[in-house]
């Protein structure tokens with residue numbers, strides 16, 4: 001008769017305890033190194049921001065705009081900025097061209113406003129930041145091969161250019177009011193990976209706001225969500241990025257845009273006169289069924305977009321929209337597109 005099996009349960013329990021202890025130690029080590037990594041990351045971001053500030057330099061002081069003492073009613077400028085796509089590379093477009101075109105927008109706004117001021121005061125400008133200010137790196141597959149910089153580099157250029165633009169505007173107008181909408185290229189990761197408000201466009205706006213915080217003439221309205229109602233006196237504008245219009249399939253998006261904006265105008269959102277949207281990279285102007293206004297679709301500042309040529313069968317001139325508003329009558333009085341194809 002074989003000897004009885006020894007009772008080893010106590011030892012097994014000890015071994016298990018030892019194993020658990022070993023695992024805990026291992027986890028603690030990993031947690032410590034993860035914490036160190038996070039601290040390193042935070043430190044790297046802080047260092048990066050500091051370097052960025054050093055490279056951008058101390059902002060120059062801004063001249064105060066000349067006071068306009070005329071008694072008559074003035075008008076208000078409305079600048080729609082969208083689809084800068086900074087970082088995108090085509091035959092005639094890259095980050096440097098983008099920065100030069102954005103600088104040109106600021107200079108042209110100042111000149112065109114002088115022309116308006118020959119007749120009436122224009123003391124205030126509303127800047128509609130409409131999204132897609134940088135191209136991104138993960139918006140569609142293969143995008144990494146069509147850009148000239150990391151997301152950080154793209155943001156760096158967009159923030160610098162946005163800041164310079166606001167400084168020019170602050171030297172031209174008594175008051176600069178900014179409204180903000182994110183675009184689909186600002187999305188971080190794939191659709192649904194992160195909350196909608198974790199958006200590079202909103203981050204870029206926030207950095208521009210911080211970089212210009214000492215400019216008392218510049219004020220920012222907080223983000224309102226997927227759309228903003230812009231108020232200029234009695235004038236109401238709906239600001240959206242434009243990617244709310246779906247099912248485009250390479251057709252001209254005009255019908256889809258009209259259908260959607262007409263639906264919004266039935267009371268789906270607060271009342272508005274005109275709608276401003278980007279995203280489509282075309283200078284479309286479409287009437288709204290309520291008869292009070294139109295949808296102004298903004299051109300992009302990019303050029304030679306091969307995707308647009310092939311898929312949409314369209315090619316566009318780079319530009320951005322500048323309208324002038326009568327705030328008492330609540331309507332657009334002058335409409336312009338600032339063309340940028342001469343800036344290379």
Ligand SMILES: [Mn+2]
Pocket residue numbers: 132183184185241243278279280
């Ligand atoms: Mn877009």
